[in-house]
Amino acid sequence: MTQAPAATIDVLVVDDNPIMRSALRGILAADDRIRVVGEAANGREALALAKRLRPAVTLLDHRMPIADGLSVVGELGQHSAVLALTSSDDPQTIGDMLQGGARGYLVHGEFEPGDLLRAVHEVVGGRGWLSPIAASVAVSMTRAQTPRRVNPAYNSLTERELQVVNLLCQGLSNAAIAQELWLTEKTVKNHLNHIFAKLGVRSRTEAVVRWTAEQP
Incomplete structure (x- = not known):
């Protein structure tokens, strides 16, 4: 039986720099399930x-003329999932964009092409x-808004898994965690998969937010 092809993800790229828009197009073109349907400069x-166009995802820069990302993120979120993609690592900007409705936040220089596709x-x-800095801001926001409670999965993590998850919460990449703990990146990924399963999450972001918010 032939398996149905995966649905195409339509993407709108929003950045005032045409060179950046071209670079993003090139990265997205590596995934045949993603299609860029439009570009905007503000x-x-x-x-x-x-x-x-009703794109599934909008890559949104923050600093732009006429109307910046923050001024439109809320309304854009009514038509598309918004992924902020900008050079700004200012905590206030990150917090405002996430609270405004962005589902993700990537800082230029802190991600690889594969990270953008994922x-x-x-x-x-x-x-x-x-991005790690954005995850730290999200954790701080959650701490301020969520009553503390002990995660029941705490006692189920091994000593090594505790080390990995705590370094993850500090914003370290897999490579940095591996270097810190003298492990291979493959071993770190295996530990993270076990941690995700025990915490009942599916991504690094969810793991960081849940783990940090629920510690005594």
Whole structure:
């Protein structure tokens, strides 16, 4: 029996820098399940295109002329899942974008091309994807808003898994965790898969937020 092909994910790229838009197109072209359906150079153009094209995901820059990302993220979120993609690592900006409705936040220089592709698939699936600095901000927001409770999975994690999850919460990448603990990246990935299963989460972002928010 022939398996039905996966649905195509339509993406709108919003950035005032044409070179950056071209680079993002090149990265997204590596995944045949992703299709760029439009480009915009500012928030006003983005809203007009999003209303007409209804993209599954919008890659949204923060600093743009006429209308910046923050001014349109809420309305854009009514037509598309928004993934903020910007050079700004300012905690206030990150917090405002996430509270405004962005499902993910990637900081230029803190992700690989494969991370962007995975982020697109995660946000279209209703999940989130954050660069390490953005994850730290999300954790702080959750701490301020959520009453503390002890995660019942705490005692089920091994000593090594506790080390891995705590380094993850500090914003370290798999490679950095591996270097810190003298492990291979494959071993770190295996530990993370076990941690995700025990915490009942599906992504690094969910793991960081849940683990940090629920510690005594």
